[in-house]
Amino acid sequence: MSSQPRKIVLGVTGGIAAYKSPDLVRRLIDQGAEVQVVMSRGAQQFVTALTFQAVSGKPVRDDLWDESGEAAMGHIELARWADEIVIAPATADFLAKLTHGFADDLLTTLCLATTAPITVAPAMNRQMWANAATQANVRTLKERGVRVLGPASGEQACGEVGVGRMLEPTQIAAEIFTTRGGAGPLQGLKVVVTAGPTREKIDPVRFISNRSSGKMGYAVAEAAREAGAAVVLVSGPVQIPTPRGVDRVDVESAEQMLSAVQSNLVGADIFIAAAAVSDYRCREIAGEKIKKTSDTLNLALARAPDVLATVSRSEAHPFLVGFAAETEHVERNALIKLNNKNLDMIAANKVGDGLAFDKDENALTVYWQGGKQELSMTSKTALARQLVELIAQRYHARGAHPTPTQTSVSTTPLSAAHAR
Incomplete structure (x- = not known):
C-alpha cells in the first residue's frame, strides 16, 4: 500500500444495514485509510452522525446546503479529495439515483462530481434486489465501471431469507483494497x-x-x-x-x-x-x-x-x-x-x-x-x-535463489500424511 493514506468517502444511505457501517469505518482505518463519512437523510434515521464522528475522527457531512461546508464549494472539494467513493449500504433508491444521474443531495452530487472510482455495497429486501428495475440499474452501473460488492444471501431484517444482505464489513474492507484493473502480480500465470x-x-x-x-x-x-x-x-x-x-x-x-x-x-x-x-x-x-x-x-x-x-x-x-x-x-x-x-x-x-x-x-x-x-x-x-x-x-x-539452504529441523517421519 502507498505511504500516503487512502482517502475514502464512505457514503451511508437509509437501510437497516447502516448499523454495520461504523464497523466498516473502523476496518478501513485499520488498513490505513482516511475516511470521511457522508450520510443521506434516510441513513440518519438508523445511525447517528455522532457515532460516525467518534469512529472516523471527522465531522460527518450530510447537507448539500450546509453554509460552512459549502462556502468554498465543499462538495466539489470532497469529490476531488477522494481516492474512492464507497457506498455501504447502497439502497435500491440510491442505486436508481446513481444510475440516472440524480444530484438531489450531497452524496449523489459527490458521485456525479468525482472522477474517483465508485464502489457500492447493495443492501435491500430480496424481492427489491430481484426486481427487474434494480437488476437493470446494477447492470448499467457495472458497464460504467462502478464496482458492485455483493449482496450476500441470508436472513434479512424483514424475516425473509434470500439475496440482499450487505456484505460484512471485513469483506467490504478487503475488497476496497483490491487493485482495480492493471496487471496484477500473477498476471499471465x-x-x-x-x-x-x-x-x-x-x-x-x-x-x-x-x-x-x-x-x-x-x-x-x-x-x-x-x-x-x-x-x-x-x-x-x-x-x-x-x-x-x-x-x-x-x-x-x-x-x-x-x-x-x-x-x-x-x-x-x-x-x-x-x-x-x-x-x-x-x-x-x-x-x-x-x-x-x-x-x-x-x-x-x-x-x-x-x-x-x-x-x-x-x-x-x-x-x-x-x-x-x-x-x-x-x-x-x-x-x-x-x-x-x-x-x-x-x-x-x-x-x-x-x-x-x-x-x-x-x-x-x-x-x-x-x-x-x-x-x-x-x-x-x-x-x-x-x-x-x-x-x-x-x-x-x-x-x-535457485538452490535454497535447507531449514534446520528434525525430519523424523510423522505417523500420518498431511491433513489440510
Whole structure:
C-alpha cells in the first residue's frame, strides 16, 4: 500500500444495514485509510452522525446546503479529495439515483462530481434486489465501471431469507483494497488450487471425511484470480459458489482429486494445495449398505494418495505451496512437511477448539526455506489476498535463489500424511 493514506468517502444511505457501517469505518482505518463519512437523510434515521464522528475522527457531512461546508464549494472539494467513493449500504433508491444521474443531495452530487472510482455495497429486501428495475440499474452501473460488492444471501431484517444482505464489513474492507484493473502480480500465470475436503466411501451411503468447509481454498482461488492468474480450482464437495472467472473441477475422493490435479497441471506455474485431503481410505468398499448387526465395526484402512507429495515427486513441477493444519507443534510439523515434500512455501495454522475449520476468519504463519511471515487473524478473504501477494513475491524471487539452504529441523517421519 502507498505511504500516503487512502482517502475514502464512505457514503451511508437509509437501510437497516447502516448499523454495520461504523464497523466498516473502523476496518478501513485499520488498513490505513482516511475516511470521511457522508450520510443521506434516510441513513440518519438508523445511525447517528455522532457515532460516525467518534469512529472516523471527522465531522460527518450530510447537507448539500450546509453554509460552512459549502462556502468554498465543499462538495466539489470532497469529490476531488477522494481516492474512492464507497457506498455501504447502497439502497435500491440510491442505486436508481446513481444510475440516472440524480444530484438531489450531497452524496449523489459527490458521485456525479468525482472522477474517483465508485464502489457500492447493495443492501435491500430480496424481492427489491430481484426486481427487474434494480437488476437493470446494477447492470448499467457495472458497464460504467462502478464496482458492485455483493449482496450476500441470508436472513434479512424483514424475516425473509434470500439475496440482499450487505456484505460484512471485513469483506467490504478487503475488497476496497483490491487493485482495480492493471496487471496484477500473477498476471499471465496459471495457478491450480485445491480446496475443501475429500470423501472416502465406506459403503454406498457412508464415507470418511473431515471438517474442512473449503472457505480458505475458495478465497485463495478468488484472490489468485484477482491477482491476474488463470485459475483452476479442484474442489472437494462443498456448498460454496464458484468464484467469478475461476474454472472449477468437482471431485470427491483423494484419488479423483489427484487425477484432476495431474490433468490440470499442464502449463501451471503455481500449485496451491489448500484442500484437506483424506489421509486414509477403506481398503474395501462395501457394495451394499452395511447393516447394524453387532456392537462394533472394524474398518481396514489404507493410505489414500498424497496429492501434494505426488506432484512434488514429478520431474517438472510448478512452484509448490502447501498447507499444514495442526493441533500441536505447528511450526515443527510445518517445517517437516516443507522439507519432506520439497515445497517452496507452506502456510500453517492451528486447528481444533473452534479454530479455522467452519470459520470465516483465520490466521496463518507462512514458511519457506530460510524465512517466515505471520499473517494475523482476519477474514479468510483478506487473509487469502495477503497470502497470494506473498506467494507472488516468493515466486518472482525464486529465480534469484535457485538452490535454497535447507531449514534446520528434525525430519523424523510423522505417523500420518498431511491433513489440510
